[in-house]
Amino acid sequence: MLRVRLTYAKRGRACFIPHIAIPSVFSRSGNRAGISFQLSEGFSPRPRISLGPELPVGVPALSEPLEVRLLSFSADDLLRWDRALPPGFFFAGACVVIGEPGSTEAKSLNKWCEASSCILALRENPVGASPLEPFLREMKDQGEILAFERAEYVGFRCILENPAQRSPGFLVKALQKRGIIEGWPDIFILREAVGRLDVSESNGTLRVRPLTPPFSPEFEREIEKVVTGESALSE
Amino acid sequence: MKCRNESAAPEQRAVPREEAVQPALFEYGDEMWPLLSNVKRSSRYAGCEYGALPPKDGNSIVRFCLAFPDVYEIGMSYLGFQILYFLLKHLPCGDADRVYCPWTDLEEQMRERGTPLTSLENARPLREFDVVGFTLQYELSYTNVLTMLDLGRIPLLSADRAEEDPLVAAGGVGALSPEPLAPFVDFFCVGDGEELLPDVIALLSGAKGLSRREKLERLSEIEGVYVPSLVECDVGPGGVHFRSAEGRNVALPVRRRIVGSLDDAFFPEMLLVPSGGIVHDRVAVELFRGCTRGCRFCQAGMVTRPVRERSVRPLAERIVSLVEKTGWEEVGLLSLASCDYSGIGELVRELSPMLAAKNVKLSLPSLRMDAFSVNLAAEMESMRRGGITFAPEAGTQRLRDVINKGVTEEDFETSLRTAFSKGWDRVKLYFMMGLPTETDEDLDGIVRLAERAYTIGKGIKKRVQVAVSLAGFVPKPHTPFQWEAQLSVDELRRRGRYVKNRLNEVGRGKISLKYHEPEQTFLEGVFARGDRRLASVLLAAWRKGARFDGWTETFSFARWMEAFEESGVDPHDYVSRERSRDEGLPWDHISAGVAKEFLWRERLRSREGILSPDCREDGACASCGAACLACGACFPPEREGGASRA
Numbered sequence: 112m113l114r115v116r117l118t119y120a121k122r123g124r125a126c127f128i129p130h131i132a133i134p135s136v137f138s139r140s141g142n143r144a145g146i147s148f149q150l151s152e153g154f155s156p157r158p159r160i161s162l163g164p165e166l167p168v169g170v171p172a173l174s175e176p177l178e179v180r181l182l183s184f185s186a187d188d189l190l191r192w193d194r195a196l197p198p199g200f201f202f203a204g205a206c207v208v209i210g211e212p213g214s215t216e217a218k219s220l221n222k223w224c225e226a227s228s229c230i231l232a233l234r235e236n237p238v239g240a241s242p243l244e245p246f247l248r249e250m251k252d253q254g255e256i257l258a259f260e261r262a263e264y265v266g267f268r269c270i271l272e273n274p275a276q277r278s279p280g281f282l283v284k285a286l287q288k289r290g291i292i293e294g295w296p297d298i299f300i301l302r303e304a305v306g307r308l309d310v311s312e313s314n315g316t317l318r319v320r321p322l323t324p325p326f327s328p329e330f331e332r333e334i335e336k337v338v339t340g341e342s343a344l345s346e
Numbered sequence: 347m348k349c350r351n352e353s354a355a356p357e358q359r360a361v362p363r364e365e366a367v368q369p370a371l372f373e374y375g376d377e378m379w380p381l382l383s384n385v386k387r388s389s390r391y392a393g394c395e396y397g398a399l400p401p402k403d404g405n406s407i408v409r410f411c412l413a414f415p416d417v418y419e420i421g422m423s424y425l426g427f428q429i430l431y432f433l434l435k436h437l438p439c440g441d442a443d444r445v446y447c448p449w450t451d452l453e454e455q456m457r458e459r460g461t462p463l464t465s466l467e468n469a470r471p472l473r474e475f476d477v478v479g480f481t482l483q484y485e486l487s488y489t490n491v492l493t494m495l496d497l498g499r500i501p502l503l504s505a506d507r508a509e510e511d512p513l514v515a516a517g518g519v520g521a522l523s524p525e526p527l528a529p530f531v532d533f534f535c536v537g538d539g540e541e542l543l544p545d546v547i548a549l550l551s552g553a554k555g556l557s558r559r560e561k562l563e564r565l566s567e568i569e570g571v572y573v574p575s576l577v578e579c580d581v582g583p584g585g586v587h588f589r590s591a592e593g594r595n596v597a598l599p600v601r602r603r604i605v606g607s608l609d610d611a612f613f614p615e616m617l618l619v620p621s622g623g624i625v626h627d628r629v630a631v632e633l634f635r636g637c638t639r640g641c642r643f644c645q646a647g648m649v650t651r652p653v654r655e656r657s658v659r660p661l662a663e664r665i666v667s668l669v670e671k672t673g674w675e676e677v678g679l680l681s682l683a684s685c686d687y688s689g690i691g692e693l694v695r696e697l698s699p700m701l702a703a704k705n706v707k708l709s710l711p712s713l714r715m716d717a718f719s720v721n722l723a724a725e726m727e728s729m730r731r732g733g734i735t736f737a738p739e740a741g742t743q744r745l746r747d748v749i750n751k752g753v754t755e756e757d758f759e760t761s762l763r764t765a766f767s768k769g770w771d772r773v774k775l776y777f778m779m780g781l782p783t784e785t786d787e788d789l790d791g792i793v794r795l796a797e798r799a800y801t802i803g804k805g806i807k808k809r810v811q812v813a814v815s816l817a818g819f820v821p822k823p824h825t826p827f828q829w830e831a832q833l834s835v836d837e838l839r840r841r842g843r844y845v846k847n848r849l850n851e852v853g854r855g856k857i858s859l860k861y862h863e864p865e866q867t868f869l870e871g872v873f874a875r876g877d878r879r880l881a882s883v884l885l886a887a888w889r890k891g892a893r894f895d896g897w898t899e900t901f902s903f904a905r906w907m908e909a910f911e912e913s914g915v916d917p918h919d920y921v922s923r924e925r926s927r928d929e930g931l932p933w934d935h936i937s938a939g940v941a942k943e944f945l946w947r948e949r950l951r952s953r954e955g956i957l958s959p960d961c962r963e964d965g966a967c968a969s970c971g972a973a974c975l976a977c978g979a980c981f982p983p984e985r986e987g988g989a990s991r992a
Contacts, residue, residue, distance in 0.1 A: 120366040123373060127382055127392035128621045135675075136621050140396065142673030142704070156705060169383040171373045173366075193363070195673070197396040197621045201366030230370045234380055264369040296380040301370045 112149050113181045116220070117189075118174040118203040118323045125199025126171040134160045136200060137177065143195040146188055149180035161220050163305050163322075164227070164274040169295060172302040174203045174321040178220045204323035220322070226257065227274035228303040228319035231282065232266025234296065242291050243267050250285065257308075258317040266299065270317050274305050381461065385451045389622030390418040391466075396619040397672065398467050399432075402441040408550045410434050410543075411443050411465050411475040411512075415482075415490035416894070418446040418466075422618075423626035425680060426481060426518070430539050432614035437544055439551035443467050443475070447490040448497065450893050450900060456497055463497035472498025475512045476550060479535070482520020485873035486866060486896035488527060491516075492888045495530070502885065504532050504575055509558055513550075517542075521572070522602070522649055523823040523933040525586075526873050526880035528574035532562060536936055537570045537603030538635075540611045546571065566596055570603030577935065579878055585930030586877050599937040602649070608635060608656045613664060619672045628676035628709070629668045631661065633690070637682040640958045641739070642750045642948055643781065645822035646682055649938040653962060658689035662696045669706050676707045684710045685719040686962070694722060712737070715753045715761040724768035733772030733811070734765045740781055741791025747955040748783050750948070762799050766806040773799055773812050779841045779861070780819040780833035782952065789841055792816070793848040796857045812857045814849070816842060818867030822874050824938040826948035828931065832871040832921040838864035865903035869895060871921040877932035880920075882913045 119137075121128070128136065138158040141148060148158035163176040181188075184207070193202045210216025231243060247259040247269055255277075259269040271277040279300040286292045304319040311318060373379060382388040412430055414421030421427065427444060434442035443465030448456065456463070462471045472478055478500065480491050492502055500514065501507045507514075516527060517535035524534045535542045545568045553561045566573040576594045580587050590596040605611040617629060636653040637646065665677055677697070681687060694708065701708060708726045713719045715736050723734065738753050740746045746753055765773060777792050796814050803810030818838045821827040833841070842861035849857050873880060887909035894900040910917045925931065927946060934942075951958060 122365060122368065123376070124378075124382075124392040125394045125621070126373065127388040128394055129389055129623075132389065132621060132623050135623075138675070139619060139673035142669075142675075143396070143671065150705060168388060169379075171370075195396070197394050197619070198398075199365075199392075199394050200621075201363050203366060232370070232374060262370070264371050265374050266370075294384070296384040299370075299374050299379070301373060 113184050114178060114208040114217075115181050115184055115205060116176060116178050116208050116323050117205045118176050118321050118325075119172075119196075120201040120203050121166070121172045121175060121199060122201065123171070123199045125197070126169055128199075129168050130162065130165045133162055133177070134158075136197060137179070140195040140197065140200070141179070141192055144188065144192040146179075146184075146192055147182040149182055163220055163224050165278060166302060167278060167280050170279050170300050170302055174304040174306070174323075174325075175302070176220055176224065176305055176322040178208070202326065204321060204325040206323045221275060223307065223322055224274050224305050226270055226272050226308045226319045227277070227305045228268060228270050229279055229282065230262045230266050230268055230299075230301040230303060232262075232299045233292070234299055241267075246286065246289060246291055255285070260316075268303070270308075270319060272308075378461070381452060381455045381459065384455060386449060387417075387419075387622075390446070390449070391452065392622055393466050394621040395467075396621070397616050398618055399435045401443075401468050402435075405554065406439050406551045407441050408439055408477065408547045409441050409443070409470075409475045410547070411445055411470075411472060411478045413445045413472075413478050413480045413491075413494055415447050415480055415487040415494060416484075416896070417449055418620075419622075419624040421446045422620050422624045423630075424481070424483065425630040425632060426539065428617050428630070429612065429614055430543065431618065432616065433540060433543055433612045434547070436612065437547050440543070440547040443470060445472060445478075445494065445498075447487075447494055447894075453493060453497065453893070462499050463494060473500050473510075473512060477513045477515050477546075479515035479517065480531075481518035482516050482524075482527070483518050484896055485520070485526075485870045486901075487894075488520075488873060488884055489888045489892045489895055491527065491530065492885065493893060503529050505529070507532070507558065511558075513558070513561065515546075519645065519649065522936050522938050523874065523876075524572065524574070524936070525579070525878045525932045526876040526884060528878050529881045530884075531574065532558075533565050534572040534574070534600075535570060535603075536572055536600050538605040538611070541603040541605050542568070542570045563594075566594075569601055572600040572936065574878075579932075579935075581877060581879065584928070585925070586932045586934070587930045588935035598935045600935060601937045602939050604652075604939065605635070605654065608632070608654045609660065613656075615664075615667065615671070617668060617672050617674075619674065626678060627674070628678045629665065629672055629674045630678045630680050631665055631668070632656070633661070633679050633681045633684055633687040633693070635681070637686070638962050639683060639686070639752065639960050640750050640948070642748075642826040642952050643739070643778065643819060643822075644682075645825050648826075648940050648945070649824050650682065651939055655688060658692050658696070661689075662693055662700075665697060666700055669701065669704060675705065676709060677701065678709050678711060680711055683712060683714055685712075685714040685716075685722065688962075690722065694725065698725065713761075715757045717760050717764045720761050720764040720768060724764075733774050733813070734770045735774040735776065736761055736765075737776035738795060739776065739778055740784075741777060741788045741793070741795055744955060745781055745784060745788045745791070747957055748952045749781055750952065750958055752957065752960070758795060758798070759802065762802045763806070766803045766810070771803065771807045771810055773803065773810075775799060775812065775814050776817070777814060778817050778819045779845070780838055782819075782827060782830050784841075786841075786844065789845050790848065792845055793852060796849060797852050800852075800856055814845070814857060814859045816845060816859060816861035818842075818862050818864055820867060820871045820874055823931070823933040824940060824945070826945045826952060828875070828945065829925040829927070829929075829949060831924040832868075834918075834922060835864045835868045838867060863898055863901070866896065866898070866901055868917070868921060869903070869906055872917045875920055875932065879913075879915050883909050883915050883917075886913050 150156035151159050159180040161178045250256045257270040259267050262268040292298050304321045306322045307320045309318045309320040412427050431442045434440040445465050464471050495502050513532045515533050516531045521534040521536050562573045565571045566576050576591050576596045578589050578591050634655040636650045739751045800812045821830045846859050849859050887906050890905050
């Protein structure tokens with residue numbers, strides 16, 4: 112049995128597919144790709160899929176984590192599985208998790224989710240300075256968020272601790288409380304990553320590191336080595 | 347965590363796909379986003395389906411938008427659109443998109459912002475299609491047809507449409523009694539889409555550049571196409587009578603097109619797989635079409651004749667292939683009465699091990715009341731998960747004979763006993779109230795059967811749940827009961843309460859009861875047997891805000907009664923009145939394949955409680971006039987490719 116951690120992007124209208132439907136999105140696409148799931152015990156065996164912290168409906172994401180238990184796995188499997196996903200869903204990265212039960216390495220997915228990084232932008236930008244900046248500063252001063260900065264394309268990036276407790280909905284509530292927005296339709300949020308906190312060595316900037324190495328040209332070869340036992344895994 | 351993420355030589359395959367790494371502006375720029383983030387169940391509008399095919403290009407392509415007048419999770423459960431979507435894509439000159447009715451919250455926002463209704467997969471505005479084709483599955487969804495046309499910026503009335511507007515088509519069972527929608531629909535497709543649509547698409551592809559009028563005239567020459575603007579109807583004391591409009595030569599009645607052999611008919615090699623959860627979330631396949639059981643209340647059983655079965659072997663192969671291609675975890679074997687499929691035993695035997703190996707469940711939508719069916723269901727793990735449902739339909743043998751429902755007390759006992767012995771502890775019983783000749787004694791019969799079910803269950807199981815569902819009977823066109831009067835709202839309510847009180851006397855909490863809202867049953871009855879005069883009522887009610895009338899949370903009877911009043915149309919005339927034999931009926935210009943004479947004979951037999959046999963079982967022929975029953979030659983016992991019942 113292999114414990115495989117995957118990260119996925121949920122783009123475009125796929126952001127309206129609720130969290131509760133995500134396991135079947137991955138199990139059905141896995142069935143189409145011929146992925147050999149390990150099934151749960153019991154009367155209605157199902158693929159064993161664990162999700163990371165809930166992502167609210169309407170929030171697109173770039174790197175959400177999930178874990179699956181598989182009987183076998185290869186880079187080809189992953190590529191086939193990626194192509195069998197419904198529109199809007201994409202794998203962003205993968206790794207095989209090892210570690211003896213009870214060890215730090217083997218701890219559950221949610222325990223690895225230390226922080227999240229979100230892009231925030233008002234749907235309609237008011238004339239003059241964005242009210243988001245003072246809002247985020249206040250949140251940072253109060254210790255509600257860890258950091259924020261202007262994002263590359265639109266709005267602000269903000270880093271939050273403990274994504275299980277502080278989901279994008281937490282930011283929406285805070286914005287509503289301050290009268291900056293009336294509700295979800297007034298604010299755009301994209302979750303860039305859920306994972307571990309990382310501090311840049313050069314300038315001390317906080318970043319959230321996704322829980323898998325990204326899909327990359329070297330990825331295929333590496334994962335093949337891991338599953339065939341040719342190569343040990345290292346940080 | 348131990349993951350290796352650095353390495354050596356680059357390879358070309360494992361890179362993120364382009365769409366995955368677009369900047370946030372991609373979603374930020376979606377104009378529908380603020381609307382969708384402000385409505386209930388936004389997954390309805392997400393699309394995000396696996397299996398959709400890319401749009402086609404070319405001047406000869408006929409762009410057809412399949413429109414379902416209800417919400418996505420209902421419409422996406424409808425097998426018909428899965429077939430028609432892939433059929434249209436398969437036709438060299440056809441292309442298909444789909445659209446579902448936005449719920450009232452989204453409609454409101456679309457109106458506020460002036461956002462037009464677009465197709466689900468390609469966001470093409472409705473008015474840019476060549477044809478927008480609705481399926482009419484339920485009378486109480488008719489106001490949604492108007493909502494969709496209006497949000498699609500297509501004039502509601504055919505007469506108001508300009509040359510550049512799409513042709514508005516409608517099919518499905520509602521096309522067999524189409525008059526209430528006649529002024530809104532340019533042409534109706536009567537019968538099996540696999541047979542009709544290729545002709546329609548070929549004609550429209552060749553007719554590009556012709557005027558609307560010319561296109562409709564040519565369409566009316568296709569068998570099974572009804573163009574209401576070319577047919578006049580006169581309503582008088584003798585009922586409704588149809589004739590070709592002046593200067594036209596439309597052949598009446600319009601005959602239902604029928605697929606001769608399902609094995610030879612188009613059968614999709616793929617299905618669209620939703621991501622957001624729908625009502626029937628599974629591979630759906632049709633074992634056979636049609637039914638000759640002859641239940642006299644059942645419209646589907648009368649208007650889908652003759653019975654046409656798929657051959658077991660190719661069907662089993664297709665099911666396995668669909669499971670592999672779609673990834674679905676369940677297969678539903680659909681038909682009007684799936685246990686009547688002559689190859690059911692062989693099919694289940696063949697499929698079970700293959701599907702079990704893939705952890706895929708089999709299910710049947712409906713069960714006949716006999717030990718064979720219950721035993722068959724007991725072999726299907728997915729069926730054992732939930733409760734088991736039976737439909738005795740009426741409470742006494744007398745009334746079951748009136749409706750030709752071939753279920754005896756013995757069948758009832760055997761089925762219930764088998765079900766509880768096989769492990770089920772939840773049983774649902776479907777009955778109707780208001781069937782012709784029904785008395786309180788028949789209602790007492792319902793109570794008695796429910797109580798009997800409970801007693802049988804308690805003799806076998808510790809915990810037993812019996813739930814009774816009571817639907818108000820609506821006489822439907824093209825059935826032996828099409829001439830009957832329907833019960834009034836007050837009388838239906840009285841009977842519903844009567845059964846409820848009687849069940850409470852049996853023991854509170856033992857047996858639960860749900861009965862349909864009598865006011866909705868009334869409205870369904872009006873539109874089921876309605877004529878063209880109802881179009882003005884439909885329009886008035888829609889303008890007053892009638893939407894999703896089949897949903898109790900949006901239905902308003904008062905609004906409808908106001909609309910009837912304003913339009914000067916008496917709804918009771920459609921439901922409460924028994925028709926005479928020679929009265930012209932508003933669907934006389936449509937032939938469903940079953941002769942009116944046969945229906946009348948069946949009606950007379952019903953009054954005497956005489957059963958009419960199923961011609962599949964004993965070779966008897968009730969001579970209904972549909973091709974198969976006229977001679978019985980369609981179903982020789984040793985049918986090639988078929989199989990005998992296990």
